[in-house]
Structures are given as structure tokens and as C-alpha cells.
Amino acid sequence: MGPMARAWQGSIVATIVVALLLGGCTEPPAGDGPPADPESVALRISTATGGDTLAEDQRTDVESAIGEVLSEYVVEAFLGDHPRTGFVDALDGFTDGAAGLAAGDLEVLTAAGVADLAAVRATRLDSALSLYVVDGDPLGASAVVDFDFDATLADESTQRLILRGRLLLTRTRDGWAVFGYDVKSDDGTALGEDAS
Secondary structure, eight states: OHHHHHTTOSOOOEEEEEOOOOTTOOOOOSSSSOOOOOOOOOEEEEEEESGGGSOHHHHHHHHHHHHHHHHHHHHHHTSSSSSOSOOGGGGTTBOHHHHHHHGGGHHHHSSTTOTTEEEEEEEEEEEEEEEEEETTEEEEEEEEEEEEEEEEETTSOEEEEEEEEEEEEEEETTEEEEEEEEEEETTOOEEEEEOO
């Protein structure tokens, strides 16, 4: 990932924070009981390149729309309720072609490969965007993702999960969607698929 990482060096034009909507989050209980587990961090999105040709409000709209796609992916792929066996909903934000390919890669793209998973907490959710803009119209984006999670297993042991690489997005008539990916997981498994 050296060349890809170098492509993202430079000044960050804008940064927004997209809060993850986590089901079942509650206030810590009052009293002398043990403290509640820390909540997951929020997704942080920055535009690394391509945003300088857009008006600030237009760039913010694009970041927010892509942030919503990434947030929904993270919740369905890693967070949400556990234990569960279904992770295919994580592909709802993918194009049909990319979802078909990604269905065979769920153990890398999601937490599906972790046995006896009891809970997952996000500890880092950073993404840098490179926007593809033609005549002031944002048509595509590459989102470099740097995601870390703490997984708690049924025996109360913990495991670190990571997802590094990039998700390729296109603007469709229904909004933004992932059409390809080039990622690797915590065990070093690397995947790269591009479909529309």
C-alpha cells in the first residue's frame, strides 16, 4: 500500500465528522456498578484531493453523502448486534456488480470470519477522499479507509480487527455507491475487485 498511501499525502481541504447511528446505545447506568464499555468512535472524513474545484457547501454535501454510505457499511459489516451470522446487509451500499463480487469476500470485508463474536467497538474510523470532478460535477471518489475495531469474543477475550485500503465510489441516480474495493484485513488478506 506504499504507493497508494503516498497518493494521499498533502493538505486536507475539509474535515467533517459523521456520527454513527448505533442501535442499542444507552447512557451509562447510575450507581456503583461497573462502568459501561466505551462507545465506538465516529467516522472522520477528510477530502485530500479534488475538492478544491467545488464550492464549500457542495464539497460538504458530497462528503456527507459518502460518509452516510461508509457509516452504514461499517455498522452492518462490523458493529450492530452480536452474535449474528448475517453480514450481507453490509453490501447494501454497493452496486449490484460489486455486491456480487463482495459476497464472496465477506470474511475480509466484514467481521463474518470471527467465531464466537459477542461485541465490536470501533476505535478508529478514518477515511480520506479523492474526488473525481468533471466541470464542477463530482462523479466519483476513492475513499482510503483506515478502520480499527476491538472485538470481544464469547469467552471475553479480545481481538483486534482492521480494514485498510480503499473503497471506490460512483454517483448513481440513487446516490453514492461502492463499485470496487482494494483492501486488506487484520490477517493480511488482500482483496481487489472492480465492478459496476
